[in-house]
Amino acid sequence: MFSFWEKKSFKKYDYIIVGAGITGLSTAASLVEKYPRAKIAVLERGFLPTGASTKNAGFACFGSLSEIASDLETMSETELTQLVESRLNGLEKLRNRLGDKKIGYKNYGGYELILDKQVPYLEKLEEINNLLQPIFEGQNVFKTKDGLIEGFGFNARYVRRIVYNRFEGQIHTGKMMKSLLKYVQKRGVTIFTGCEVIDFEDVENENTDKKNSVVVRIKNPLQNDLSENLAIELTASKVAICTNAFSKKLLPSLDLQAGRGQVLATKPLKYLRFKGTFHLDEGFYYFRNFGKRIILGGGRNMDFEGETTTKLETTELILEDLKSKLSEIIIPKQKFEIDTTWAGIMAFTESSKTKIPLLENHSKNVVLGVRLGGMGVALGSKLGEEIAQKMINEQ
Numbered sequence: 021m022f023s024f025w026e027k028k029s030f031k032k033y034d035y036i037i038v039g040a041g042i043t044g045l046s047t048a049a050s051l052v053e054k055y056p057r058a059k060i061a062v063l064e065r066g067f068l069p070t071g072a073s074t075k076n077a078g079f080a081c082f083g084s085l086s087e088i089a090s091d092l093e094t095m096s097e098t099e100l101t102q103l104v105e106s107r108l109n110g111l112e113k114l115r116n117r118l119g120d121k122k123i124g125y126k127n128y129g130g131y132e133l134i135l136d137k138q139v140p141y142l143e144k145l146e147e148i149n150n151l152l153q154p155i156f157e158g159q160n161v162f163k164t165k166d167g168l169i170e171g172f173g174f175n176a177r178y179v180r181r182i183v184y185n186r187f188e189g190q191i192h193t194g195k196m197m198k199s200l201l202k203y204v205q206k207r208g209v210t211i212f213t214g215c216e217v218i219d220f221e222d223v224e225n226e227n228t229d230k231k232n233s234v235v236v237r238i239k240n241p242l243q244n245d246l247s248e249n250l251a252i253e254l255t256a257s258k259v260a261i262c263t264n265a266f267s268k269k270l271l272p273s274l275d276l277q278a279g280r281g282q283v284l285a286t287k288p289l290k291y292l293r294f295k296g297t298f299h300l301d302e303g304f305y306y307f308r309n310f311g312k313r314i315i316l317g318g319g320r321n322m323d324f325e326g327e328t329t330t331k332l333e334t335t336e337l338i339l340e341d342l343k344s345k346l347s348e349i350i351i352p353k354q355k356f357e358i359d360t361t362w363a364g365i366m367a368f369t370e371s372s373k374t375k376i377p378l379l380e381n382h383s384k385n386v387v388l389g390v391r392l393g394g395m396g397v398a399l400g401s402k403l404g405e406e407i408a409q410k411m412i413n414e415q
């Protein structure tokens with residue numbers, strides 16, 4: 021039940037965005053940049069954004085050699101180059117919007133560790149460089165740097181070659197999300213946390229005072245204390261659904277599948293001989309330095325079925341696998357201790373192998389921008405801009 025004052029100040033918005041991950045916040049940023057006086061609310065179910073955006077590894081990347089080569093088996097050259105370009109544009113937008121210092125951007129470069137299985141991908145190096153040249157102003161993206169295997173201290177029994185990409189960087193994920201939250205809040209966007217949207221209705225035609233608006237219903241956190249079922253209803257002219265891996269709860273028929281990613285961070289090591297972001301085993305594993313720590317994630321390939329879940333939990337199986345990658349391949353001569361472990365949830369397609377996000381009008385006043393896969397740090401700002409544009413275009 022809203023009071024007179026609440027109705028006047030909190031109930032009606034021009035734009036409501038569901039989900040405060042990088043996509044939702046970037047959508048809010050693009051809208052408020054264009055319409056500084058618009059009433060914009062972001063509704064987030066968690067105390068913090070609770071999906072992938074605060075849980076990722078902070079690679080500012082657009083695809084490793086083997087990932088791009090294997091994507092070319094399922095996507096056309098045009099689709100793939102457009103996707104790589106969108107990732108690049110997204111990264112540029114994020115850096116320009118927030119500033120490198122505020123997101124902890126470091127240009128240490130990216131590397132791919134080539135194991136026996138990936139050696140054939142090296143034959144594609146020149147072809148892929150040629151394909152990407154128009155996006156990178158005529159420059160080659162990938163080159164081999166095998167001398168680094170020993171220099172970085174990797175186990176040469178497993179690591180056959182190293183491919184270097186000087187265009188890849190890394191960010192401090194926590195700083196980036198904190199800055200993005202601050203950026204939109206400073207410009208007047210209201211963020212409601214602990215606010216789970218349970219459903220919404222696009223009232224396109226009904227002849228009521230709600231005509232041409234969207235009613236968004238939120239779970240009332242006080243509901244258990246009350247005898248009536250009181251979902252909170254807000255309204256907006258336009259709504260964006262940016263709930264990524266959790267979207268099926270709102271829209272069960274979407275072509276979307278959740279994929280959990282588990283991560284560990286070591287305590288600072290005595291010696292760490294590398295800096296940068298590293299891809300291993302066709303992107304199934306990824307690690308980076310953070311100061312003298314290693315942050316390592318991946319291993320979904322150990323248990324695809326079990327990892328098709330939205331549960332934010334780690335498992336013994338995958339964490340043990342990650343630890344063995346550290347001791348066998350990455351830092352074979354060093355003892356390490358684990359500081360923290362965690363999980364985050366990504367979204368992929370269920371029916372195909374495309375990595376292109378899902379951006380569409382769900383109905384006249386509701387835009388959907390989800391399914392960012394494993395490179396949403398790069399894509400999020402660009403997708404947010406496109407979602408905002410779609411919301412504006414429909415007016």
Ligand SMILES: Cc1cc2nc3c(=O)[nH]c(=O)nc-3n(C[C@H](O)[C@H](O)[C@H](O)COP(=O)(O)OP(=O)(O)OC[C@H]3O[C@@H](n4cnc5c(N)ncnc54)[C@H](O)[C@@H]3O)c2cc1C
Pocket residue numbers: 038039040041042043044063064065066068069070071072073074075076077078079080081215216217218262263264265266267270280281282283317363364365366390391392393394395396397398399400
């Ligand atoms: C372990 C891991 C490592 C990764 N590493 C990288 C990397 O190094 N580089 C990279 O580019 N990408 C990486 N990614 C992918 C990237 O983090 C994601 O693609 C990106 O963060 C997706 O952003 P999003 O805003 O679309 O989704 P999310 O960040 O998941 O945001 C969706 C938000 O919606 C909220 N929500 C869901 N349902 C509701 C509801 N009903 N009501 C209200 N709120 C709701 C959720 O709580 C969540 O905060 C990684 C992902 C994971 C999981």
